[in-house]
Amino acid sequence: MESPDLHPLQLPTRDEDWLGWVTERARHGLSTAGAGVAALKEAPAGDETILQLWNDVQIALGDVFALSSLMSVVHPDAAVMEAGERFQIDARSFSTDLHLDADVFARLSSLADAPLEAGARRVLDDALRDFRRAGVDREEQTRERVRELSRRESELSQAFARNIRDGRRTTRVPEAALEGLPEDYRADHPTVDGMVEISTEYPDTLPFLTHGRDPDQRRRVAHAFHNLAWPENDAVLAELLDVREEKATLLGYADWPSYDAEVKMIAEGRRIPEFIDELAGAAEEAAQREIEQLREQARAEGEDVVDFSNWRHHAEAVKRERFGVDAQELRRYFDAAKVRQGLLDVTGRLFGLDYEPVEAPTWHPEVASYDVRLVDNRQLLGRIHLDLHPRPRKYNHAAQFTLVQGVLGRQLPEGVLVCNFSRGLMELDHVVTLFHEFGHLMHHVLAGRHEWVRFSGVATEWDFVEAPSQMLEEWAWDPGVLRSFATDAQGEPIPEDLVRRMRAADEFGKGFLTRTQTAYAAVSYWFHQERPADLTDRLGELFKHYSFVGLVPDTHFHTGFGHLDDYGSAYYTYAWSLVIAKDLFSAFDREQLFAPEVAHRYRDTVLVPGGSRDAADLVTDFLGRPYDNRAYAAWLAAAPADAEEAR
Missing domain, CATH: 1.20.1050.40 (Endopeptidase. Chain P; domain 1)
Structure with a gap:
């Protein structure tokens, strides 16, 4: 206590x-x-x-x-x-x-x-x-050089992130380019002299690329989005890669990926490309099937390629036609305030927690704060802060940050969810992202009562970190769960039939999107392994090999890919974690997602221990066996149901 x-x-x-x-x-x-x-x-x-x-x-x-x-x-x-x-x-x-x-x-x-x-x-x-x-056990000259390299790495990492943060761009498009966009989006983008500004912030760009009907304007907006921090970060990243490589080899490692992998579940750098290729092969058949449907849709609309300017738009068209799911129809059920409260209700019920709103001062008026207590004994576990909406210069992705590390008897854990969601109606994928990121927040708070700070919070191996959050996404897809908070303006809950079709529609794309993930992971690994002289050229080669979705011509995705900094050569960890997440979820009964026996056992055996044990051992304790890839393989291989089957 x-x-x-x-x-x-x-x-x-x-x-x-x-x-x-x-x-x-x-x-x-x-x-x-x-x-x-x-x-x-x-x-x-x-x-x-x-x-x-x-x-x-x-x-x-x-x-x-x-x-x-x-x-x-x-x-x-x-x-x-x-x-x-x-x-x-x-x-x-x-x-x-x-x-040192x-x-x-x-x-x-x-x-x-x-x-x-x-x-x-x-x-x-x-x-x-x-x-x-x-390098503490190396000779003085080596230690001094490692010290210099570590300091330079810190400076470059910070510059890379700052250039992304401060690199916000806008694209002026004709008012007619908003045709197809939701009414609230149009209202938030006033027309000046017949033109509208679309920024590179996620709530601006992604809806435009999804719902905008003008392919030329979509391409212009995508061009700005995928040139974030260009050209500044090209040179920053090149030097960062060199610094990391020199540091690793000075310390006796073959290369940076070998150094990076040593403290992860994968253990060896050479296993990273092997895993990427295994995953790419497993997704090949589904990806080929799906991308051909996108190409057919693109051709029907007069476009001859599927790339990052149009895949979202064409995928939505396929989902409307094949599954009877319209993203704009869905949005009316996802009022941001209701979703936030629904998330708290769902996770509170699942993990036996109570969230008490507190009027605490924070860095911005839109931040909402809650004290987290155990329902059973009212024990205060910590405090969370939800900073969910965009503003200038704010971190432009979605992530959980630590404010205070929890230490038993000394300080309560405090975590912050930093996101960039709309203030009104949310996109479905943003609802799922919110559940995902909240999983990290729960991990931080529930694992915040260890004597040793080394074990506090999300302190597991980096390639396990995403698994609990990926598993929590499953609750964002359950019809009963969604109907508890997803209601329209008249209070009518989202129809179960629509939820089933939503899930079937979401399954469309898992093949080609998995291949996109392998492209990201390959860039992360091979950039660090090879340190290519021309990063843009190598980016294009890797995407051509792995991704079924093409890059937008004359863009430089890598300069705005922030995970090249914080994930280093290990972006593969998203996919590695998903394999484990699917296996973890196999222990839950889909008909009784809130069954306390399994939910609380998961809480206490996987989340509460934090980094006090190896992740593989935590999973084994929960499942009663070592984890395997059977659940993931079955999910990836299964073809999505059509609209009538999903009804």
């Missing part, structure tokens, strides 16, 4: 106080971490307090990372954003220097033969591994 005086973080109540508060909190965290390192070095060799001091350092440093990462992408004040970026660099530099500190390594190594409990042993082994991966 948490201490009764443990409270969520107190955020500033006035806008003008944020810069000072962020600065003070970050500096205090770095100072506390520094004092902890000094105390650790003074501790007697072999004394178990060394590991407790190490934990203290990681808590203080982790909180600086969390605060700076979040503020650098969400705060409306440019000065606060820039402060977040500076403290992120400072925290990374601190971490780099720490893991031979004295700290020696103190931790002195516990190698100590009789430690299992959790402490795992923390120690992971720490010693991380020190070796940082």
